[in-house]
Amino acid sequence: MRVMVIALSRRGYPVGREAARACAGRGRVEEVRLCVPAAALDKDEEATGDLPATVRLEPLPADLPALIAQAFTNRQALVMVMAVGIAVRLVAPHLRSKTTDPAVVVIDEVGRQAVSLVSGHLGGANELAGFLAASLGAQAVITTASDLHRVKPLDVVLARSGITPEPHRALAGFMGRLLDGGRLWLAVEEGLEAYTGWARDFPQIEVVTGEGTVPPAPEPLMLLTCRRSAAHLQARRSAPTLYLHPRCLAAGVGCRRGVTATEVREAVLAALEAGQYSPLSLAALHTLEAKLAEAGLVEAGRALGVPVRGFSPAQLQSCLERHPELTRSARVQARMGVEGVCEPASLLGAQGAKLLVPKMIVGRVTVALGAEFAGRPALAACLSSVSAQEG
Structure with a gap:
């Protein structure tokens, strides 16, 4: 994590300095950029020398809006020692989404x-505010x-469980229902039962699998699935659906030397499209370890938001020997x-569970x-029941 601490006034500099020191001592923090008025640096030269090595102290630039823009671009947390009203006016132009905006904590001087x-x-930001307060x-x-x-x-519980909601804007309504004590239904794609442990934190959530009972038509529904959003189902439901x-x-990838990130990304998306799977369920790209030197492959992983991992030729060959049905090439x-490469890499990445889309x-x-689950990848029973109710 990279943090920026801004102390707007010389009076607030001591608080900003201690906040930067605290952040530097926090786990997972790589660097803290501490920006303070130049007058504070001139007056307190001795105190600046005892800061941790990970704190970069510098004078506050004249263009404060530009500094805030930098924080929203390349920092995961922003600590502002100033009045809340000033902080609100400074960050407001840069707010985009709760899924991408950095944590912003304001401390009075x-x-x-x-x-938070x-x-x-x-x-x-809540956790950071509590840490700084302590x-x-x-x-x-x-x-x-x-x-x-x-x-x-709900958003934090899902994120920590490696689950991405879609559409994210609908999440607030489901969280509101939980806060009001309302009941929610979670229909689970067969084979994904292992991904429902988080639901135990919410007594109001009823989990249904396979041919279990689905909620009445007006009830909000959550679908745990690796498939793309069923737009036709959403259009027919009178209540929100959260995927x-x-x-x-796991995507297994083979490529020619010098391949571009665009080529790899489009190929992976084509495979997902062929199986009607959601890119939000992609966990990683897997390949031959020698291919990890391909910049285009690494950049494609970054663009898709997933890591790129490699297997040795011996590991891939061993997987091929265990699975005679896989494609081979002289x-x-x-x-x-x-x-x-691609088929055994996908199975190894998915821990050998199931090949969903063969070599393309x-x-x-x-x-x-490949997929890290067994069973048929469909919500046929649940979806057909819902469609029947809505029809």
Whole structure:
């Protein structure tokens, strides 16, 4: 994590300095950029020398809006030692989404309150405000409803479980229903039962699998699935539907030398499209370890938001021997020392569970999809029951 601390006034510099020191000592923090008025540096030269090595101290630039823009671009947390009203006006033009905005915490210049202002849950501002309050002897000010009512925030629980909601904007309505004590239904794609442990944190959520009972038509429904959103179903439902995508799909990728990120990305998306799977359920790209040197492959993983992992030729060949049904290529054997890459890589990445989409050739890329679950990848029973109710 990279943090920026801004002390707007010389009076607030001591608080900003201690906040930066506390952040530097926190786990997972790589660097803290501490920006303070130049006058404070001139007056307190001795105090600046005892800061941790990970704190970069610099004078506050004249263009403060540009500095805030930098924080929203390349920092995961922003600590502002100033009045809340000033902080609100500074960050407002840069707010985009709770899923991407950094955590913003505001501390008054005498260190009495640490206010979680932006991205309290997913960004971690609530947690950071509590940490800074404890470090400075201040009071944390948390205003998110779930924290006030002692209900776990659904967005954080899902994120920590590796599950992505779609559409994210619908999440607030489902969380509101939990806060009001309402009942929610979670229909689970067969084989994904292992991804439902998080639901135990919410007594109002009823989990149904396979041919279990689905909710009445007016009831909000959550679908745990690796499939793309069923737009036709949503159009026929009179209540919101929230799709929950676990990271359970492994893409095996083979490629020619010099392949571009665009080529790899388009090939992976084509495989997902062929199986009607959601990109939000993609967990990683897997390939031959020698291919980890391909910049285009690594960049494609970054663009898709997933890691890229490699297997040795011996590991891939061993997988091929265990699975005689997989595709083999004498040409690949001659060039890479193994009879195939994408299919065994996808199975190894998915821990050998199931091959969903066999080898596809898309330009200079080969790709296959495996899944970390057993059973048929469909919500046929649940979806047909819902469609029958809506029809």
